[in-house]
Amino acid sequence: MKIIQVKDQVAGGQEGFEIFKAGLASGAQVFGLATGSSPIKFYEALVASDLDFTDATSVNLDEYVGLSADDEQSYHYFMKQHLFDKKPFAKSFLPNGLASDIQAELKRYDQVIAEHPVDIQILGIGQNGHIGFNEPGAAFDSNTQEVQLTESTIKANARFFENEADVPTKAISMGIGSILKAKKIVLFAYGESKAQAIKATIEGPQTTDVPASALQLHDDVTIIVDAAAASQLS
Ligand code: F6R
Numbered sequence: 001m002k003i004i005q006v007k008d009q010v011a012g013g014q015e016g017f018e019i020f021k022a023g024l025a026s027g028a029q030v031f032g033l034a035t036g037s038s039p040i041k042f043y044e045a046l047v048a049s050d051l052d053f054t055d056a057t058s059v060n061l062d063e064y065v066g067l068s069a070d071d072e073q074s075y076h077y078f079m080k081q082h083l084f085d086k087k088p089f090a091k092s093f094l095p096n097g098l099a100s101d102i103q104a105e106l107k108r109y110d111q112v113i114a115e116h117p118v119d120i121q122i123l124g125i126g127q128n129g130h131i132g133f134n135e136p137g138a139a140f141d142s143n144t145q146e147v148q149l150t151e152s153t154i155k156a157n158a159r160f161f162e163n164e165a166d167v168p169t170k171a172i173s174m175g176i177g178s179i180l181k182a183k184k185i186v187l188f189a190y191g192e193s194k195a196q197a198i199k200a201t202i203e204g205p206q207t208t209d210v211p212a213s214a215l216q217l218h219d220d221v222t223i224i225v226d227a228a229a230a231s232q233l234s
Contacts, residue, residue, distance in 0.1 A: 002222045012224045013041030023120045030057045032121030035078045038188040043082045053089045060094040061132040065170040067097045095172035109144040121182035129197040129210035133173035140214045142175030176214045185221045189229040199232040
């Protein structure tokens with residue numbers, strides 16, 4: 001794993017931007033994207049640039065079950081607001097949180113990933129080490145899953161909702177096995193609350209207790225951290 005320590009999220013976003021720019025220049029076509037606070041400065045850097053994604057495809061990691069694409073808390077909405085409305089892609093895929101047949105939706109999304117193999121995957125990390133919404137215990141070879149969010153993830157995500165009770169309890173997430181198929185992976189982690197998860201991801205054993213430790217199995221992972229997130233690394 002390559003670790004890049006940056007002074008703040010703007011500098012981290014710039015590092016991620018350079019990786020996307022180099023990827024586009026060398027023919028990357030499919031970009032795996034994440035929501036949450038960690039990639040926001042990175043998306044700002046993409047939006048401010050002259051990079052052109054009108055021939056490219058995006059495939060997002062996850063979506064809440066029960067939220068429509070126009071719900072302001074949905075990941076569809078987040079992506080439109082932070083990226084797609086300003087920097088359109090030829091095709092953008094996210095799981096459909098309103099699918100009436102969830103099992104069929106999981107299959108459809110696996111098919112999307114199979115037909116659009118990800119060249120560069122962006123990730124954030126949960127305080128409990130989740131990637132996408134793959135919570136502790138998720139198998140390292142999993143495909144797209146419907147997941148029950150843990151109490152800690154619901155609490156962490158409550159900051160985006162009016163009440164904690166409004167946070168959906170389920171999500172559809174690309175599996176860890178699917179994430180590991182990306183050619184290149186870039187993970188952003190900022191702040192003290194991520195320090196333990198970052199230490200376990202990089203220095204701990206490979207264990208399903210820490211989903212992000214699966215990244216040790218991949219040969220092209222860049223982890224972009226600030227000093228606080230790196231503070232427990234030896
Ligand atoms: C979001 C996602 C999640 C977040 C993680 C960290 O699409 O897949 O795994 O990356 O929960 O969230 P933030 O960046 O808000 O701390």
